[in-house]
Amino acid sequence: MASRDPLKVGGLVVTLALHGGAVGLILYSHMRPSEPVLMPREFMVAKIVRLGRKRPKNLLPTIPMPPPEPTAPKEAVKLTENEAAKPAPKTEKPPPETKPGDFKQALARARQLEKLQAQADQEGDPSGDPSGTSDTASAGDLYATAIFKVYFEQWKVPHLASAQGLSARARVFINAQGNVLRAQVVKPSGNGPYDDSVVEVLNRVKKLPPPPPGLAQRFERSGLSLEFVP
């Protein structure tokens, strides 16, 4: 029986060491400053549209037309020296009479707004959209979105090459200030006009948003991977 004691002690030590190691590893990984990670994501560009009256189902579809350009009213471009023709000076309306209750209501509303503002300040990312509601976005995702926006706005693909299934991969090297040091197509689509349009936009974009601090060195050394898909 006594001869088993050293084994038991040894086993206990090993067990403790293993558990301690596992717990220590978990604690260590949580204590380390986490590096923001760019997640591969599908982006969808949404536009706010004004809904019109619903068309009856049996009517033929129409081609959406841009609204007509606004034209200045004729009076606005009519120049005259005739004093009499000038519009009469506007008479300022007297301010509405205030009642004692109005001040109280305004004050209450201001306090409510201040409270809401304070709540809004507590969540979200300082560089996020003020109208947003999420406080869960990570720095990596925000940065990827910013990069997407820059290239999205400047890239137009030729109709000629609008066939489905084309894709070109590129690598962009940037420094900590966001200056593009080098940009190159690493895997062309094989379609000349399509690849030309990618090269064109890569050459045109000289400046990107500065990368998050944890990623600056990586983007300068290894570059940022982009995939251009129609």
Next chain:
Amino acid sequence: MKTRLTVVLVLVFGAARARAQEPTIRINPSGADLYRIGIPGADPAARVVANDLDLTGFFKILDPRAFPAALSNEPTDTINATNWMQVGGQSVAKVRTGSSDTECRLFEIAKGERPVLSKRYSGLEMRVAAHECANDLIKYFTGEDGFFGTQITFAQGGRGRVREIMAMDFDGANVHQVTRMNAVSLLPSWSPSAREIAFLSFVFGGADLWVAPAGGGRARRVTRSQDAISGAAWSPDGSRLAVTLSRGGNADIYLVNREGGLLRRLTDNGAIDTSPAWSPDGSQIAFVSNRLGNPQIYLMGADGSGARRLTYQGTYNQTPRWCPRRDTPLIAFTARDEKLHFDLFTVDARSGQIVRLTQNQGDNEDPTFSPNCRVVAFKSSRGGIWILNPNTRVEHQVYKGAVEAPRWGPAVRR
């Protein structure tokens, strides 16, 4: 040694795995552009190529008058990429007609000063060689066959007592008379080989089906006038024609052979069934029927089975024409909208989804797809025949005279 090798392998595969998992930002385009191409020189073949590419609606042809002398006088086998970039080009095509051949070269400016495509056409008439050059350019850019060198047939329009069947190159050149019937002739239809054109003619009072050689020549009568007839469509294998016969005062669709022998009745009801159009694989026929009140587009099997309604929007839909590509189940048709304007639409033969092609440009009728389905030719109240690219909405007038029922011929490779 073995350990070192293992370490190296682990490092290599580890790096590869890390690269494979590397996050990638997917970029989508904010829009689409016309492709800018320069075609310098006054060589007639170069101008034909420029016009061909312009008519596709995919290109912006840079104005050669705006080129500096350095570009206009460049040698034909190279380009100065920087100079071309400055005038906004993305590609340059150089076409030169020699005494017995035509040279065609394409340069992609981003790829440098050497041609990415170089062709020589010997023993061809200048326009034919130019169309071949344009076909090769389109093949290079899209991987698809072009439609340059094809023809469009049509019936003369107007109210004359004599209206013949005509044909022209798709770009409006070489307009010529196919028939000399000295009567009203209507509704031409190409044979799949592009060698013959079937049409209706009122030579003997009633409407008969006739077939004439596409290049002109003696026409042969296919049907006799015991039944009024309208509209004919050649099957893709060229062995049969779907026609509308009006027996007992009611129009139905029948199959006849090349000699006019009746093969089969495809529709049988009290409504008007007309305007048959074959699917490119020959398995289905689209047609117009008013069996539920208004004329709508219907589909049925080539043996007349399984007829079903395809369009549910619009109250007056007619002239269905299939896209000749087997991989694109699309039918173009004419519809009258709620403002009583006739315009062009397409309907997906599978989903039934309708897309509008024209709007607010007069009345546009009788669409007919190019062989690769990239553009549509049609008759317009603005005059003559127009070609429209539905993607870019670029359109061009290719013929100015009064026309009826234009039909785009098949592409027949040399």
